[in-house]
Amino acid sequence: MQQEQSETLESSAQNPRKPKNEVLEWVKAIAIALVLVFLIRWLLFKPFIVDGPSMQPNFHTGERVIVNEILYDIRSPQRGEVIVFHVPSEGRDFIKRVIGVAGDTVKVEGDVVTVNGEVVNETYIQDAIDAKHSINALYNNKDFPNEEFPDGTVPEGHVFVMGDNRSDSTDSRMIGYVPLDDIVGRADLIFWPLKDITLINH
Numbered sequence: 001m002q003q004e005q006s007e008t009l010e011s012s013a014q015n016p017r018k019p020k021n022e023v024l025e026w027v028k029a030i031a032i033a034l035v036l037v038f039l040i041r042w043l044l045f046k047p048f049i050v051d052g053p054s055m056q057p058n059f060h061t062g063e064r065v066i067v068n069e070i071l072y073d074i075r076s077p078q079r080g081e082v083i084v085f086h087v088p089s090e091g092r093d094f095i096k097r098v099i100g101v102a103g104d105t106v107k108v109e110g111d112v113v114t115v116n117g118e119v120v121n122e123t124y125i126q127d128a129i130d131a132k133h134s135i136n137a138l139y140n141n142k143d144f145p146n147e148e149f150p151d152g153t154v155p156e157g158h159v160f161v162m163g164d165n166r167s168d169s170t171d172s173r174m175i176g177y178v179p180l181d182d183i184v185g186r187a188d189l190i191f192w193p194l195k196d197i198t199l200i201n202h
Helices: 002-014 017-044 123-133
Strands: 045-049 064-068 082-087 092-101 106-109 112-115 158-162 183-192
Touching (some): 045 183, 082 158
Antiparallel strands (some): 045 064, 082 092, 082 183, 092 158, 106 112
C-alpha cells in the first residue's frame, strides 16, 4: 500500500514538469525560427525603399522592394534586369535597369537604344515613349556616349544601367559604368504597398 502511494506521489510530482518541458521546447522552436528568419532576411534578401522618380512608370517613391542578394554570387547580371547598387559618390543606393553588360557597345540617341548595333525593344517603357511622341516630344533628353563618357563599350567587371524615367534619372550616362562589386542584388518583388504587390518583370 505504501509502495502504491509512493508511485502515485512520484507520478503526480512528474506531471507538472511536462508542461514546463513543452513550454521550453516551444520557446526553443520559436527562437530557432526567429534566427532562421533573421539569417534569410539579412544574408539572402534585403528590403529596399524606392526614393525618387527615376524608375517611373514601373517603380514609385515609397514602394518597398525585395532584393535578391545571392543571385549574382551564382551568375552575372543580365540585360533587362532591375538591380540595386551602391553609388559611393552619392553615399546611397540606386535602383536602375541593366542595359549593357561587359563587352557590349551601348548607344543612346533620343528614344532609340542600341546594344551591339541592335535596337533594344523596351516594352517596359514603350507606353511612356509613345505618349511623349504623340505630342511631338522625346522621352529621353540625355544621350550616350557623351562628353563625360565618350567610350560606349562596357568594360569587364561592369554594367551599363539606366533609369526607366529617362529624362529624370541619374545613371550610367552621368555616373559611368557600375562595377559588379557595387551591386547589392536584383530587385525581385514589390511587397509594399499591399495593392502594388507584384513580381518584377525582367
